[in-house]
């Protein structure tokens with residue numbers, strides 16, 4: 001840029017001693033300086049929150065230093081870059097993760113101690129960045145950590161929502177949603193880049209380019225909004241590499257608005273401009289059935305357009321034409337949400353960069369890859385043509401043109417099979433003519449990935465069958481993984497220390513396959529003792545949280561049985577609750593003398609229901625109504641407790657997962673694309689009670705059926721079972737527990753009626769009734785195993801030992817090698 005002075009890169013790296021120091025007294029000085037100059041409090045008087053802010057800024061300085069060096073290094077080497085486009089990133093907290101990845105956690109803890117603060121206490125001051133709903137969004141966050149750790153030249157691009165996912169408040173057992181204005185107290189983990197801005201255009205008309213004719217057009221937009229970059233540095237572990245998560249915020253454009261200028265309506269002009277900011281103001285809660293909302297489409301295009309302007313600008317900084325574009329740029333579409341990027345690249349190349357249409361199309365076909373995260377057809381987006389036409393008229397034309405060429409090609413391949421042609425078309429004719437975003441993504445991507453092996457099979461044989469038959473080579477899968485940095489090292493420090501001690505190395509933090517080394521020690525009595533001690537401490541931590549939050553006292557000798565995830569019928573929290581009712585009913589009807597044989601349980605359920613998803617909200621209410629009854633029944637006491645943890649989020653998960661003995665992943669087979677929560681529990685030594693769905697099938701291969709509690713209909717059996725409708729046999733116990741709910745045993749009889757109707761009388765789409773018997777048997781097997789503490793501990797160790805494959809490092813390496821064609825680019829020093 002103009003007027004910039006650039007110190008030579010070589011000279012910069014020569015000045016090693018410019019790096020900030022990390023000995024305790026340097027850290028203390030930094031923290032106190034930030035108290036005084038950044039937080040603007042007196043260094044003689046500041047509270048925990050202010051100390052956290054100063055601490056965060058001190059860490060941020062160190063992040064920025066590495067981040068700059070990494071970006072300069074990438075610029076110098078000009079490797080092929082991966083751009084990860086995602087509408088959601090669920091980052092959670094950043095402090096602990098950052099200091100651990102930078103390798104300076106202990107130094108900070110020591111420095112703080114002398115100042116009279118506890119690192120853990122300050123870490124609790126941080127709020128969650130909840131810019132996402134569930135699995136898809138947290139996966140993006142895990143993958144960013146792996147991309148940084150493995151030195152890949154990667155950028156994440158997304159939206160900086162002012163309101164993250166709603167806060168869940170439980171009142172009288174019902175879910176209420178409260179806005180999460182997470183930026184209230186500032187966000188030290190982002191850097192506002194006031195000079196990195198791009199105009200994003202909407203509405204307007206399209207005209208022919210008179211000089212050039214053909215396919216090149218001129219778009220005269222009706223509205224322009226400014227995208228401002230906010231950079232979130234993402235540090236790798238054991239490397240200096242620190243990559244960029246660039247999130248865009250919408251700001252009014254400073255172009256002169258002639259209309260209001262002329263009418264002199266100043267106040268209205270201001271209000272109109274402010275409206276621009278609403279584009280990035282709220283995250284849409286996921287209700288899994290896509291609605292054609294204009295604002296949502298605006299969000300998608302806004303982030304896609306700004307990101308591509310940035311990506312193309314960066315490419316052009318060091319390339320004079322587009323010949324090398326596919327060798328330098330890989331674009332990953334995380335789910336269908338960023339699919340407009342395809343039309344946008346065509347538009348920029350053809351209309352603005354003046355490439356020939358065929359040349360541009362050739363480039364597009366080489367740069368995009370697409371990952372689907374769902375098997376539910378209602379999860380596939382369809383954008384009404386009317387909406388697209390008014391908001392993005394040029395993009396609609398481009399999509400039509402792509403579709404025309406593609407359908408002509410298709411006719412040559414498959415003949416005039418009009419049913420199939422219409423199924424495969426990007427444009428859906430019907431009551432509401434729409435664009436099928438998944439079809440657009442599949443047609444224009446070189447690879448279509450699933451998120452587990454069975455998910456990929458379902459994509460090939462059901463969801464995208466027609467496409468698979470046409471282009472079998474495009475279809476592949478990369479089984480999901482999660483980062484062990486956050487999910488063991490940050491959230492379970494005592495287990496982390498124990499693993500390092502027994503393996504004699506910390507190398508597993510970057511190479512999780514090494515956990516397999518624990519297998520040979522799985523029967524070692526000393527390890528057993530230490531393992532149980534770690535687990536007990538984590539359970540105590542969780543028990544304290546439960547008591548503080550709900551007033552319920554739970555016994556740590558009970559089995560902690562956890563199900564935490566978004567509330568959805570297919571994930572079957574209702575099956576869990578009905579199982580708990582059955583357990584309660586059994587205890588109540590038992591001879592007093594038999595009660596000594598009951599294995600005490602603390603059942604823990606947490607998760608948010610999409611605000612518009614009525615049945616899911618009833619499931620939450622039922623859970624709380626059942627909990628009310630059981631927890632206040634002195635007759636049952638410690639034998640059974642049920643706790644609903646409100647406002648489930650990343651930091652709650654970090655607390656709950658290490659304290660769980662048993663966790664449930666009980667979706668109806670064929671519905672969970674992968675599942676990633678299961679992996680977090682597994683690596684923390686929690687046993688799984690699960691159906692053979694999604695990635696669980698691959699978990700079984702790693703740790704063996706004997707080390708888990710499996711149940712339920714198999715995926716291939718499900719369609720035939722559904723066909724049976726009301727004639728499908730369900731066990732008597734199932735009818736009995738549903739009857740209890742229907743009869744008002746837990747109150748709110750009328751309110752729960754429609755919930756009960758959903759699982760009876762041939763309406764039981766998710767097969768709760770059919771699976772109930774085998775579910776209870778799996779639960780009984782878990783009870784039996786828990787009594788034999790040696791056996792349980794052994795299974796627990798083998799769970800951790802067998803979890804190596806489920807690191808996101810493995811997933812990312814597969815993507816890098818097989819899909820993106822990128823290589824590590826490690827920053828020196």
Ligand code: GFP
Pocket residue numbers: 068071072075196314317
């Ligand atoms: C360049 C520089 C970085 C700088 C960014 C943002 O990176 O040092 O931080 O611009 O101003 F190399 P690119 O965005 O061009 O990759």
Ligand code: GFP
Pocket residue numbers: 133134135136137139373374451480566672673674675676694
């Ligand atoms: C979705 C799928 C999960 C999958 C994740 C990540 O998560 O099976 O593990 O994406 O690929 F449903 P949710 O957003 O539905 O939780």
